Amino acid sequence: MKTAITAIIEEDPPGAIQSNVATKSVTIVNGDDSRLFQFDQVYNQTQDANKSEILSKIIQPLVKSFLSGMNVTLVLFGSTTSQKLDWYHSPPGTTSSALSVFLDNVFTAEGSELMKLEITALQIYGELVRDMLNAGNETITLSAEGYNSNFKGFVKTPVHNAPSGIEIMSTIMNYTNDQRRHQLAALTDCITFETERDVVVTNSSNESTTEKTMSTFSIVNLLGAELLIDDPSHILLQEGPCVSKSVVSMMNAINTFSGSTKNPSFDFTQSNLVQVLHHAFGGNSITSYMVFLKSDESWEQNLGILKVSHKIGKIYSYPTTVTTGIRNMIARIQSLGSKEYDGNVGKSSSSKQLSGLQQEHKIVKRDFELLQSYVLELTTRLNNLQVTNASLEASCKTTEKDRLSMKNELLDSKIELSRSLERLENVNIELSAKLASTERKAAKLEAEVSSLQSKRAELEDTMNTTTSEKEQLKSEKDTEHKKLSNLNATIRHLEMKNKELTVELIGIMNNKASFETKNGSYKSELERLRKHNEYLKKKMEISQKSSFNMGHEIERLLEKEQEKLRKEVATHQSLKERIAALEALNEEANSNLELVKETFEIKEASLIESHKAEITNFTDRLEKITSELVDLQQANIQMQASLDKWQKMVDSESQEKNALQKTVNRLQEENNVMMEQFRSKLERLTADVLLISQKGGKSADLVITANQLFKEMLDSYVVHEKQLKNELTKTRNLLKTPRVKPHGETMEESSKLYDYQLHKKIKEFTMNVQQKLEMDRTRLLTRAIVAEEMLKQHAK
Numbered sequence: 001m002k003t004a005i006t007a008i009i010e011e012d013p014p015g016a017i018q019s020n021v022a023t024k025s026v027t028i029v030n031g032d033d034s035r036l037f038q039f040d041q042v043y044n045q046t047q048d049a050n051k052s053e054i055l056s057k058i059i060q061p062l063v064k065s066f067l068s069g070m071n072v073t074l075v076l077f078g079s080t081t082s083q084k085l086d087w088y089h090s091p092p093g094t095t096s097s098a099l100s101v102f103l104d105n106v107f108t109a110e111g112s113e114l115m116k117l118e119i120t121a122l123q124i125y126g127e128l129v130r131d132m133l134n135a136g137n138e139t140i141t142l143s144a145e146g147y148n149s150n151f152k153g154f155v156k157t158p159v160h161n162a163p164s165g166i167e168i169m170s171t172i173m174n175y176t177n178d179q180r181r182h183q184l185a186a187l188t189d190c191i192t193f194e195t196e197r198d199v200v201v202t203n204s205s206n207e208s209t210t211e212k213t214m215s216t217f218s219i220v221n222l223l224g225a226e227l228l229i230d231d232p233s234h235i236l237l238q239e240g241p242c243v244s245k246s247v248v249s250m251m252n253a254i255n256t257f258s259g260s261t262k263n264p265s266f267d268f269t270q271s272n273l274v275q276v277l278h279h280a281f282g283g284n285s286i287t288s289y290m291v292f293l294k295s296d297e298s299w300e301q302n303l304g305i306l307k308v309s310h311k312i313g314k315i316y317s318y319p320t321t322v323t324t325g326i327r328n329m330i331a332r333i334q335s336l337g338s339k340e341y342d343g344n345v346g347k348s349s350s351s352k353q354l355s356g357l358q359q360e361h362k363i364v365k366r367d368f369e370l371l372q373s374y375v376l377e378l379t380t381r382l383n384n385l386q387v388t389n390a391s392l393e394a395s396c397k398t399t400e401k402d403r404l405s406m407k408n409e410l411l412d413s414k415i416e417l418s419r420s421l422e423r424l425e426n427v428n429i430e431l432s433a434k435l436a437s438t439e440r441k442a443a444k445l446e447a448e449v450s451s452l453q454s455k456r457a458e459l460e461d462t463m464n465t466t467t468s469e470k471e472q473l474k475s476e477k478d479t480e481h482k483k484l485s486n487l488n489a490t491i492r493h494l495e496m497k498n499k500e501l502t503v504e505l506i507g508i509m510n511n512k513a514s515f516e517t518k519n520g521s522y523k524s525e526l527e528r529l530r531k532h533n534e535y536l537k538k539k540m541e542i543s544q545k546s547s548f549n550m551g552h553e554i555e556r557l558l559e560k561e562q563e564k565l566r567k568e569v570a571t572h573q574s575l576k577e578r579i580a581a582l583e584a585l586n587e588e589a590n591s592n593l594e595l596v597k598e599t600f601e602i603k604e605a606s607l608i609e610s611h612k613a614e615i616t617n618f619t620d621r622l623e624k625i626t627s628e629l630v631d632l633q634q635a636n637i638q639m640q641a642s643l644d645k646w647q648k649m650v651d652s653e654s655q656e657k658n659a660l661q662k663t664v665n666r667l668q669e670e671n672n673v674m675m676e677q678f679r680s681k682l683e684r685l686t687a688d689v690l691l692i693s694q695k696g697g698k699s700a701d702l703v704i705t706a707n708q709l710f711k712e713m714l715d716s717y718v719v720h721e722k723q724l725k726n727e728l729t730k731t732r733n734l735l736k737t738p739r740v741k742p743h744g745e746t747m748e749e750s751s752k753l754y755d756y757q758l759h760k761k762i763k764e765f766t767m768n769v770q771q772k773l774e775m776d777r778t779r780l781l782t783r784a785i786v787a788e789e790m791l792k793q794h795a796k
Contacts, residue, residue, distance in 0.1 A: 003280075004288040005313045006041040006058055009295075010083065016295040017302065019044050028306065030299040037306045039291075040313075051087065055101040062217070062288060063105040067115075069199040069213030069321040071285040073220065073277075074098060077309070078292030079301060080185045080224035087290065088189070088221040089169060098219050098290075099169050099191065103162040106193075106217075117195050118156045119165065121172050122276065124188040126242030129272050132172045132189075133157050159193070185224030186243040190276050193217045199321060213321055218285075220277065223247070225305045246273040257282040258314040279317075286319045445646070452639050459632040466625045473618055480607055487600055494593060501589050508582050515575050522568050529561055 007026050009019040018027040024042045028035050043054050059074065066072045076098065078084040089097045106117065121132040133155040159165040169191070199213045227247045249271035256266045268278045279285035291309045293302055536558070 001286060001317050001319055003313055003315045003317060004040045005309055006043065006288065006290050007037075007039040007309075008054070008078075008083075008087070008290060008292045009042065009044050010293065011044060011295050016299070017293055026293065026306065028299060028302050035303060035306070037310060039309075045083075051097075052101060055087070055098055056105070058288065058290065059098065059101050060105055062286065063102065063109065065286050065319070066193075066195075066215055066217040067106070067109060067197065069197065069215050070319045071216050071218075071279055071283075073218045073280040073285045073287045074102075075220045075222050075277075075280060075287065075289045076292070077222045077225060077289055077312075078305065079226050079294065079297060081297070082225075082292040082294050084221065084290075084292045087292070088219070100162075100166055102193070102217065102219065103159075103165040107162045115195055115197060117159045117165075117193055119159050119168060120154055120156055120192045120194070122154070122190045122192075124190065124246070124273050124276060125186055126246050127272050128242070129276075131155055133168075156194070185227055186246065188223045188273060188276075189221040191219045215321075216279075216285075218279065220280070223250075223273075225308065226301055228304065228308050246271045249274045250277075253277075253281045254308065254311050254315070257316075258311040282315055282317055284319055285317055287315070287317050289313075449639070449642070452635065456632060456636065456639075459628060462628065463625060466621060469621075470618065473614060476614075484604070484607070487603070491596060491600060494596060498589055498593055501586060505582055505586050508579055512575070512579050515572065519572055522572075526565060529565075533558060533561075 007019070009017055009026065011017055011019065016029060018029065019025070019042050020027075021042050021044060024039050026037050026039060026042060028037075041058070043050075045051065045054070062072045062074060076084050076088050087098060089099050106115075119133070123130045123132050131154045157168060159168065172191075194214065194216050196212060196214045198210050200208050200210050223246075227243075228251060250273055252270070253266055253268075253274045256264050264282070266274075266281070268275045274281065280287045289309065289312055291305065293305060
């Protein structure tokens with residue numbers, strides 16, 4: 001069955017979201033970009049008056065399925081700022097909420113007034129699950145088994161009628177609304193109503209029977225849609241890693257179940273959130289989603305909500321009426337067949353997606369055959385155990401006194417062996433203490449070596465710093481030389497310019513002299529002209545009367561001469577002004593030249609003094625660094641000598657270690673030889689016992705012979721123990737000398753490796769000895785019992 005999606009649109013202000021109730025489509029617009037999405041139902045909610053009507057249309061068919069024995073899930077999905085919370089549960093006194101409409105429809109249905117209805121209320125935040133009906137609000141745990149999720153530590157509250165249910169919901173929502181005020185986007189509420197009723201069930205043969213069924217109706221106020229987008233890698237990590245884990249798991253579940261046409265497998269134990277919602281994701285439930293959209297939300301957020309809704313709409317569920325008997329049988333078979341199934345929730349989740357009673361009967365039949373095979377296997381094992389028990393009881397019939405005496409002697413041998421092990425442990429403790437002291441000394445020497453190396457590194461850093469400072473001083477000196485050469489070039493340029501100005505001034509002076517000469521000649525010419533003019537005036541006066549035309553011509557010539565004179569005067573005046581400007585420019589150039597010479601002399605003197613001081617400082621520092629380098633070379637020589645000494649000690653330690661390994665191997669070989677001798681002696685003694693029994697000796701002779709055998713065994717143990725003591729004393733003497741670390745290993749690593757090898761060899765040695773002794777004791781006891789039985793038969 002396909003998941004149903006209902007869109008609730010708030011078009012205020014209009015324009016960003018455009019809904020079409022007739023075509024059941026929603027369009028979001030962003031400039032020139034527009035996206036169209038199809039839904040199963042579309043409602044344009046413009047006022048609160050039509051909330052109850054919309055909810056009734058959605059919830060009534062779901063309640064009918066719930067009362068017919070099927071699981072139902074209603075999920076409210078939208079952003080935190082949408083009206084999702086008001087549709088989920090309204091304030092007291094109103095009936096326009098999903099919870100109130102559900103209760104009204106359930107208790108007004110025909111024949112439902114006597115039904116048993118229980119409620120559970122869970123709140124999930126990240127991976128934290130709380131029971132909202134529990135007074136202490138303790139955290140509960142979840143586990144998925146079979147068709148259901150098991151809730152451990154939760155409270156079930158009975159609901160007798162709609163008002164009592166609304167009162168319980170009001171108590172729950174007071175707590176929830178206090179938390180919603182903090183705008184926790186990752187908060188999810190899951191209210192589940194459970195009932196058990198008699199329902200008419202039709203099987204595959206069209207036979208109708210009345211059976212008890214258990215069904216649930218879950219109303220889920222899902223976390224804020226702003227946390228769910230297309231790609232789980234882009235989850236908004238606002239409220240902690242647990243929230244991110246829940247959101248990523250939910251998106252993985254949605255992508256898994258929406259991307260495959262078959263029944264996919266998903267591990268619901270990844271997160272508590274998806275584990276609670278496993279019915280809704282392709283499970284045994286009729287699922288319906290209410291998606292809330294707001295036009296004043298951002299275009300990206302509305303687009304993300306619509307994309308997630310589009311994926312959810314592709315999920316198929318497999319609802320079926322499962323009776324109480326079938327549920328109990330499946331639970332029993334699953335508990336018995338835990339060896340066959342590895343407990344993977346991904347496999348159990350696929351069993352939730354059955355498509356009818358036929359598949360369920362096949363699974364029950366297969367599990368029943370598996371159970372029969374288990375019973376047959378257990379019966380076979382029981383028969384084998386009974387046969388083995390009978391044979392053991394037959395072999396254990398022997399004399400109690402002899403068994404107790406042998407047991408006491410075996411206990412004495414164990415005590416002696418444990419004492420030997422304790423002594424070996426004490427020796428091991430002493431060796432460990434010596435090894436620890438050697439490690440401390442080695443650590444101290446390592447610290448000294450590291451300090452010398454650090455000092456050497458510091459001196460090298462000082463040398464590098466000095467070299468860099470020397471290079472810096474050299475570069476500064478080169479820079480100053482460049483500046484000085486540039487200044488000299490500037491002075492030479494000014495001197496050349498001054499010479500050019502001097503040459504130009506000389507030319508101007510020469511021009512002035514020539515102008516003055518010309519001016520004198522002009523003055524004399526002017527004087528001559530003036531005299532000539534006076535002469536002409538007199539002549540004109542004389543001849544004025546005689547000729548008018550002649551006078552006019554003379555006057556015109558006089559004006560020409562006066563015009564020439566004015567031009568000469570103007571030229572002379574301009575020459576005077578130019579000469580004055582050149583003299584002022586010459587004076588300014590002389591003053592600038594003197595100022596530049598003074599500045600240059602001052603800078604040159606200061607540079608010389610600063611260079612002298614820097615050279616003196618650099619010489620002192622160079623001498624100091626030279627002395628430190630000499631000290632460093634001496635320290636390096638000493639350190640090299642110390643390292644050579646340590647290398648020799650390491651080589652000697654390696655040789656001692658090889659010798660110790662050879663000693664341990666020799667001990668092992670000697671122990672094997674001694675055990676072979678002991679075994680041959682034991683076989684010889686056993687043969688003597690059998691010989692005595694064949695000759696018809698009495699049981700007293702057999703006891704005396706057995707006592708002699710055990711005495712010889714104890715003597716061999718004492719000799720063996722003395723040999724072990726001697727070898728351990730030699731080993732301890734070898735280990736008294738201090739060890740050093742091998743070349744290429746730290747002292748700590750070498751000590752740990754040595755201790756591990758030593759403990760391992762001692763443990764192997766003692767375990768081998770103990771195992772061989774136990775085997776020899778068992779063999780001796782068996783042979784003694786056989787000998788006694790043979791004596792009894794001989795006596796009869």
